[in-house]
Amino acid sequence: MTEKLKLGVYWGASCGGCDISTLEIAENILKVIEVADIVLWPCVVDFKYEDVRNYPDGYMDVCLWNGGVRNSETREIAELIRKKSKVLVAYGACSAFGGIPSLANLYTKESIFERAYKTTESTDNPKEIYPQTTYTVPEGDLHLPEFYGSVYRLRDVVDVDYTMPGCPPTGKQTWNVIEAIATGKLPPKGSVVGVGDKTVCDECPFEKKTEGVRIERFKRPHLEKPDLTPIAELNNKPQCLLEQGFVCVGSATRSGCEAQCLNANMPCRGCYGPAKDVDDQGSKAAAAIGSLIDTKGDPKRGEEIAAQIVDPVGTFYRFGVANSLLRRAKI
Amino acid sequence: MPFEPKILGIFCNWCSYTGADLAGTARIKYAPNVRIVRVMCSGRVDNSFVLKAFQEGADGVLVAGCHPGDCHYIEGNFKTMGRVPILKEMLRQFGIEPQRFRLEWISASEGDRVAEVVNQMTEQVRKLGPLKWKEVTNTKDLKT
Numbered sequence: 001m002t003e004k005l006k007l008g009v010y011w012g013a014s015c016g017g018c019d020i021s022t023l024e025i026a027e028n029i030l031k032v033i034e035v036a037d038i039v040l041w042p043c044v045v046d047f048k049y050e051d052v053r054n055y056p057d058g059y060m061d062v063c064l065w066n067g068g069v070r071n072s073e074t075r076e077i078a079e080l081i082r083k084k085s086k087v088l089v090a091y092g093a094c095s096a097f098g099g100i101p102s103l104a105n106l107y108t109k110e111s112i113f114e115r116a117y118k119t120t121e122s123t124d125n126p127k128e129i130y131p132q133t134t135y136t137v138p139e140g141d142l143h144l145p146e147f148y149g150s151v152y153r154l155r156d157v158v159d160v161d162y163t164m165p166g167c168p169p170t171g172k173q174t175w176n177v178i179e180a181i182a183t184g185k186l187p188p189k190g191s192v193v194g195v196g197d198k199t200v201c202d203e204c205p206f207e208k209k210t211e212g213v214r215i216e217r218f219k220r221p222h223l224e225k226p227d228l229t230p231i232a233e234l235n236n237k238p239q240c241l242l243e244q245g246f247v248c249v250g251s252a253t254r255s256g257c258e259a260q261c262l263n264a265n266m267p268c269r270g271c272y273g274p275a276k277d278v279d280d281q282g283s284k285a286a287a288a289i290g291s292l293i294d295t296k297g298d299p300k301r302g303e304e305i306a307a308q309i310v311d312p313v314g315t316f317y318r319f320g321v322a323n324s325l326l327r328r329a330k331i
Numbered sequence: 332m333p334f335e336p337k338i339l340g341i342f343c344n345w346c347s348y349t350g351a352d353l354a355g356t357a358r359i360k361y362a363p364n365v366r367i368v369r370v371m372c373s374g375r376v377d378n379s380f381v382l383k384a385f386q387e388g389a390d391g392v393l394v395a396g397c398h399p400g401d402c403h404y405i406e407g408n409f410k411t412m413g414r415v416p417i418l419k420e421m422l423r424q425f426g427i428e429p430q431r432f433r434l435e436w437i438s439a440s441e442g443d444r445v446a447e448v449v450n451q452m453t454e455q456v457r458k459l460g461p462l463k464w465k466e467v468t469n470t471k472d473l474k475t
Contacts, residue, residue, distance in 0.1 A: 075473065106424060148472045157473065283378035286421065290378070290414030297399045299412045306416035313424040325382040327468040330426035 014067025098322025
């Protein structure tokens with residue numbers, strides 16, 4: 001009888017969605033339990049850090065790590081888990097790219113603390129108390145982790161074996177990767193797994209018209225509905241959402257998610273990260289979309305239409321400011 | 332030693348690069364701070380080129396193309412006109428001062444305009460000082 005895989009799941013700066021998403025493998029969870037023993041999963045099971053420190057090195061056959069690196073505790077545990085794992089997978093957009101938390105890289109620790117602990121509308125903190133890394137009470141010294149100046153990707157602090165993008169990765173892809181690990185059929189170390197080789201356009205239920213479509217006006221999905229009429233010339237599919245004017249970054253985003261959002265009539269927001277061989281998802285998406293603007297040869301018109309995208313960094317780098325060429329803002 | 336800005340220039344073959352060439356053959360004296368890379372059309376300039384330039388240490392980036400309506404490929408610079416405004420707002424959000432990136436339309440006969448723009452931009456960037464993007468991303472808080 002082959003020994004069961006020792007499986008760990010851990011979270012850094014995370015919303016918890018990736019932990020829950022492992023359950024989207026549905027009935028395959030029974031297969032997972034057949035082949036694996038869970039030895040760490042703070043979201044679900046009560047193992048302590050001390051247990052992990054006592055594991056022999058390489059004890060975990062695979063650890064799925066979700067969440068970014070925001071503070072020193074996360075970094076410390078990343079280093080610990082790296083030692084105790086044979087295979088470490090950066091699972092989900094946050095560990096792979098920084099995720100939505102890395103939008104914080106447009107700010108400084110100081111401005112974040114001020115907003116979170118002082119100026120948010122529901123905060124009542126007249127003494128302006130901020131958390132400290134050390135605080136002495138009669139019983140002794142209390143410690144909190146240090147809050148870093150930027151959000152980092154998992155690979156910025158430890159060696160990562162595989163990267164699985166997605167916010168969260170889909171159930172299907174999660175099962176694909178777990179199965180690959182269980183059967184030993186993994187690609188070369190360093191690969192991005194749980195993905196296709198193309199962009200989301202390849203999996204999309206909408207169809208683009210051929211040449212000549214230009215965008216005269218950008219539409220916001222919360223204010224306008226897309227036109228879902230099937231069009232005969234487009235294989236009876238409705239017209240591409242980007243062509244209709246909804247900002248969709250699918251053309252710069254890696255496939256593998258089966259275009260779940262598009263299948264719900266929402267434009268792609270880019271959670272599967274940059275397409276294969278693309279170094280900077282946000283600028284590629286912006287350039288692709290910018291080139292579709294109906295400037296009619298008038299730079300002023302180009303500026304007016306482009307200005308309708310009110311937050312380009314938030315729109316085009318939603319899931320990975322930490323993974324962009326510039327990595328963070330200069331303040 | 333005054334700070335000498337390092338500015339990357341991306342000039343289109345048919346108009347602006349030829350204009351820069353004219354500045355040379357006419358022996359116009361102008362600041363040497365712009366290093367020019369030639370592309371066939373300003374529509375080739377992807378936003379990521381500009382970001383990569385800043386990330387790699389450029390203090391400024393100057394993109395020059397044909398005047399609207401004069402593009403050798405008819406609509407190539409239409410794409411530039413759509414992309415650049417989005418890029419400019421992105422640069423602002425990343426904290427890069429607007430004077431560090433410039434888009435100019437320069438024709439093949441405007442050698443003097445090349446000199447004028449390069450001189451102007453060099454002085455503006457000199458006043459702003461070096462960008463030193465590698466210091467922004469030096470992950471020093473991870474070294475504790």
